[in-house]
Amino acid sequence: MQFLNQSVELHPLANHAMPAWAATVGAREMHAFCAAARAAGRRLVALWGSDRRDRDKQHGYALHVALDLAEGLVCLTQPLSTAKPEFLDLSSVFPAANRMQRAVRDMVGASPMADDKRPWLRHDNWPENYFPLRSDTPDAVFKTKNEEYAFIRVEGDGVHEIPVGPIHAGIIEPGHFRFSVVGETVLRLEQRLGWKHKGIERRFVGLSLAGGAKLAGRVSGDSTVAYAWAYSQAVEAITATAPPPRALSLRALLLERERIGNHLGDLGYLGNDAALAFGLMQFMRLKEDWVRLNGELFGHRLMMDRVVPGGVGTDLDARGSRRILAQCDDLEREVQALKRIYDDHAGLQDRFLTTGRVTAELAELLGVIGLAGRASGQRWDLRCLHPCAPYAKLAPKISVHESGDVAARVLVRFAEIAESLRLIRNIVNAMPQGETRIEIGGELPGSPGAFACGWIEGWRGDVLVALESDSRGAIRRCHCHDPSWQNWPALEHAVIGNIVPDFPLINKSFNLSYAGQDL
Amino acid sequence: MIPMLRQIIRAGIVTEAPPAADEALRLTGQRLSAAMLRQLGRALVIRHIDAGSCNGCELEIHALNNPYYNLEAIGIKFAASPRHADLLLVTGPVAKNMEVAVKRAYDATPAPKLVVAVGDCGCTGGVFGESYASCGRVSNVIPVDVAVPGCPPTPLQLMQGILTAIAPAAAK
Ligand code: SF4
Numbered sequence: 127m128q129f130l131n132q133s134v135e136l137h138p139l140a141n142h143a144m145p146a147w148a149a150t151v152g153a154r155e156m157h158a159f160c161a162a163a164r165a166a167g168r169r170l171v172a173l174w175g176s177d178r179r180d181r182d183k184q185h186g187y188a189l190h191v192a193l194d195l196a197e198g199l200v201c202l203t204q205p206l207s208t209a210k211p212e213f214l215d216l217s218s219v220f221p222a223a224n225r226m227q228r229a230v231r232d233m234v235g236a237s238p239m240a241d242d243k244r245p246w247l248r249h250d251n252w253p254e255n256y257f258p259l260r261s262d263t264p265d266a267v268f269k270t271k272n273e274e275y276a277f278i279r280v281e282g283d284g285v286h287e288i289p290v291g292p293i294h295a296g297i298i299e300p301g302h303f304r305f306s307v308v309g310e311t312v313l314r315l316e317q318r319l320g321w322k323h324k325g326i327e328r329r330f331v332g333l334s335l336a337g338g339a340k341l342a343g344r345v346s347g348d349s350t351v352a353y354a355w356a357y358s359q360a361v362e363a364i365t366a367t368a369p370p371p372r373a374l375s376l377r378a379l380l381l382e383r384e385r386i387g388n389h390l391g392d393l394g395y396l397g398n399d400a401a402l403a404f405g406l407m408q409f410m411r412l413k414e415d416w417v418r419l420n421g422e423l424f425g426h427r428l429m430m431d432r433v434v435p436g437g438v439g440t441d442l443d444a445r446g447s448r449r450i451l452a453q454c455d456d457l458e459r460e461v462q463a464l465k466r467i468y469d470d471h472a473g474l475q476d477r478f479l480t481t482g483r484v485t486a487e488l489a490e491l492l493g494v495i496g497l498a499g500r501a502s503g504q505r506w507d508l509r510c511l512h513p514c515a516p517y518a519k520l521a522p523k524i525s526v527h528e529s530g531d532v533a534a535r536v537l538v539r540f541a542e543i544a545e546s547l548r549l550i551r552n553i554v555n556a557m558p559q560g561e562t563r564i565e566i567g568g569e570l571p572g573s574p575g576a577f578a579c580g581w582i583e584g585w586r587g588d589v590l591v592a593l594e595s596d597s598r599g600a601i602r603r604c605h606c607h608d609p610s611w612q613n614w615p616a617l618e619h620a621v622i623g624n625i626v627p628d629f630p631l632i633n634k635s636f637n638l639s640y641a642g643q644d645l
Numbered sequence: 646m647i648p649m650l651r652q653i654i655r656a657g658i659v660t661e662a663p664p665a666a667d668e669a670l671r672l673t674g675q676r677l678s679a680a681m682l683r684q685l686g687r688a689l690v691i692r693h694i695d696a697g698s699c700n701g702c703e704l705e706i707h708a709l710n711n712p713y714y715n716l717e718a719i720g721i722k723f724a725a726s727p728r729h730a731d732l733l734l735v736t737g738p739v740a741k742n743m744e745v746a747v748k749r750a751y752d753a754t755p756a757p758k759l760v761v762a763v764g765d766c767g768c769t770g771g772v773f774g775e776s777y778a779s780c781g782r783v784s785n786v787i788p789v790d791v792a793v794p795g796c797p798p799t800p801l802q803l804m805q806g807i808l809t810a811i812a813p814a815a816a817k
Contacts, residue, residue: 249742252777266777270744292746295725297693297706300743321742322697325778341772347701347797391707404649410711411659417708427799428701467648641700644740 129195130162136200141363143514144581145198153214156191156204160219163193163200169493169506170220171199171581172590172607173227175234177260179208181575187211187236190605192579192590198512199581201592211236222493222612225319225643233259233327247320247644249273258328259603280306280314288626292321296630299640303629310625315618322644330604335361335593336435336566338601342591343430345606346642351377351384352584353591353606354433359514359580360593361435365566371558373437374515379450379553380429380438382546385585386457387416389539389546392637396536397468399631400477408464412457419453437563447554454547465540478533482620482632485530494616496587496609498636501538502530508583519556520549535635542585586610586639608642660715664805666812670791672784675813677757682813685731687720689811692730692754696747696783697740697773702764702797706734714800721807727751732759732810734803735787738770739780751787759810761791763803768792 127136127147134155136147151159160170171192179186186208193200206213215238217224227238228246235257248254250273257263279287285308292300302318326345330338342357343350355377362369369377390413397405417427424432424440432440442450468474484494489502499506508514509522525541527534580591587609596602617636621629677685693706709716716722724730727750739747751758762783765771770781780786793806 251741251744256777258777267775268741268777270741272745292743293694293727293750297695297703297723299695299698299700299703300746321746322695322737322740323742323778324697324738324740324773325776326773328776328778329773344699344701344772344796347699348704350701391704404653407712408652408656410708411656411713414708414711414713421799428704428797430701430796463648463652467652470648639700641698 129197129200130159130166132159132162134159134202139201139363139578141366142578143359143363144508144512146201146579147198148201148203148577150203150205153204156189156202157214157216157219159202160191160193160216163195164219168196169194169495170222170612171588172592172605172611173216173223173230174592174605174607175230175236175259176594176603177234178205180261184208187234189213189230189236190592191216192592192607194506194511199579201579206236212239213237215240220493221491222615225615226611233257235260244276247323249320258325275318277304277316277318278314284308285313301640305626305629307626310627312621312624312626312629315621317614317618319614319640320644322641324645326645327603327605330601333601335364335595335599335601338593338604339434340431342604342606343433345645346608346639347428347430348388348639349384349584349586349589349608349642350428350430351380351433352582352589354431355381356580356582356589356591357593357604357606358433358435359582360578360591361566363578363580364576364593364595365435367436367564367566369437370561370564371515372560373562375553375557376438376440376442376562377433378516378520379442379550380424380432381582381584382549382553383416383420384429386543386546387413387420388585389543390416392634393464393536393539395634396532396631397474399634400474402471402474405464405468405474412460415453416457419449423449434563436566437561439563441562442554442557447557450554451551454550458544458547461540461543468536475533477628477631478536479531481532481628482624482635483529483531484616484620486528488619489530489616492616492619493612495612496583497538497542497585498535498613498616499587500524500526501534503528506588508581508588512581514582516553520552522549532631532635584609586637587613606645608639610638610640610643613638614643659712660718661713663719663808664801666809667805668809670793670806670809672789672792676790677811679813681757682811685811687808687811689721689732689807690724690730691721691732691734691807692724692727692750693734694727694736694747694750696735696737696743696786697779698737698764698766702736702766705797705800705803706736706763708800709803714804716804727754730754731757732761732807734761734763734807735783736763736767738766738773738775739783739786741778741780744780744786747786760787760789761793761806761810762789763793763806764798765794765796768794771796
């Protein structure tokens with residue numbers, strides 16, 4: 127199979143929950159294929175590296191690129207020379223590749239041929255030649271240093287810098303923001319992330335396929351259902367396991383509940399950051415009601431470890447269904463009332479409108495995805511474009527706004543709550559009978575190199591899990607990709623020309639994951 | 646304004662009673678004298694530090710400020726700087742990249758410098774353990790008074806941990 131008029135021969139990946147294809151390519155082919163995808167208006171999903179010296183002495187490393195094409199997910203693998211593992215810079219095609227490529231060098235020691243030589247996940251707290259994802263790298267503990275990171279300086283009359291973080295002044299995850307400002311206007315923002323890097327990808331190596339689900343569900347806790355589902359999809363593809371229909375419907379129920387829960391919290395904090403504490407208290411009350419019912423019905427307020435390879439570790443009885451439907455009615459009424467208050471509140475709208483704008487053109491250029499992308503006119507939503515079961519039947523409506531400001535990101539959240547409520551009702555009313563879980567395939571593929579992907583539209587955007595098993599059926603490599611990788615750079619642009627005091631509001635309107643990108 | 650007032654009246658007061666302290670969570674003896682505890686009462690200022698969590702624990706810490714748990718109503722509030730804090734609420738295993746920042750925040754905190762480690766990660770390193778990139782449990786990096794297990798601990802468990810840190814030591 128060939129796509130985009132490229133000579134690359136792609137083979138379908140078996141047993142996947144969505145259409146997926148793979149091919150091994152050379153350096154030029156990789157670059158040309160990516161450029162063709164970009165020209166066709168398609169996008170980069172993820173980019174990661176791996177060590178395969180045990181399989182190929184000469185080409186002992188590999189660069190992996192996942193793309194979203196009209197036909198489905200396309201995974202390209204480019205073998206890299208063992209002696210000199212280098213690859214062509216893809217950030218000129220996909221700007222979002224910059225940080226991912228730097229992370230490949232930090233983790234695997236394969237380098238992009240790019241000008242930006244700065245590390246990304248490594249903060250000088252382990253040596254430059256310690257590559258955590260090389261198979262012969264021993265466990266080690268190093269003395270902590272603190273790096274000098276080469277921020278890009280803005281010079282000029284009256285320009286000064288405001289460094290913020292890593293510890294921020296709130297209940298937020300750590301990261302460092304370097305603002306260059308004149309007066310109170312932001313000229314430039316540069317992010318330094320990676321503070322929470324805790325070696326998740328190395329931790330995956332050697333875990334059993336079933337055991338990896340717990341770790342995958344903790345890459346970014348606010349998206350635990352999305353990660354656990356994507357991870358399970360990958361395991362199910364490798365083991366040729368088809369989860370029962372009831373399990374798939376329950377997964378979708380949990381995923382939509384996760385989406386609504388996060389949106390409720392964000393809408394509260396967005397009100398609060400624009401000085402409407404009333405909004406925070408009202409939405410936090412609704413969110414608490416919501417997660418309490420998760421706890422009661424599914425045994426965990428955030429629904430961690432409920433999606434497992436082979437199905438789900440929870441079920442829903444008639445009483446539970448009734449409670450969910452009743453809660454949907456209550457929430458709908460309350461959110462509509464609060465939306466009217468938000469819409470009519472002049473002070474709030476004054477802060478939301480035109481603030482932190484990412485135009486559709488800029489979003490397209492940067493490859494902004496998920497919720498933030500949809501608020502800037504980017505029509506990416508896996509549930510609509512490459513729906514896995516049961517989404518094809520549910521036919522979700524995509525929520526898109528064009529203006530790309532804080533107001534648009536607020537409106538997309540309101541619209542998605544309404545749509546997810548509709549989906550939840552349909553899921554509960556048409557819940558298939560039967561099993562909720564089957565044992566994952568007993569017979570694991572003995573050959574080394576079984577590779578599969580899981581791909582799920584979480585509340586923030588699409589989460590990809592790329593999984594490779596080893597000859598014993600344990601994890602050889604597991605790469606978890608958070609949509610925040612694509613969207614963090616957009617925040618750097620969104621604040622330009624805004625005033626410093628609006629930064630918390632703009633930041634919250636994106637609400638990106640630090641944990642998810644730091645790994 | 647009228648719709649907001651209506652909404653406030655309709656929602657009513659949902660705040661629930663706080664839990665009692667739980668001595669089982671305490672790692673060290675109570676460091677504060679009875680006199681100090683009396684003085685402190687429950688007027689406690691907390692600085693939250695995310696040392697490398699998955700962000701699940703943060704969601705439950707946020708919930709402490711919702712109207713159900715209403716931590717501020719019992720005199721406990723969150724501050725923006727460790728310099729204003731009596732207690733540090735630390736989540737996650739301590740990521741290697743955060744080690745220096747965590748130690749600095751601890752140094753900047755005035756006495757009594759109470760520390761509550763949050764979650765299975767804060768208590769033991771959790772699923773992330775110790776590695777080139779993770780220092781593991783919070784007490785590997787700074788002294789910890791109270792450790793609250795759970796993944797993540799519920800808001801009630803968190804409250805219990807915080808209240809334990811300022812409860813008089815149980816009579817032996
Ligand atoms: S204890 Fe659980 S919820 Fe808290 S940071 Fe660790 S993995 Fe996340």
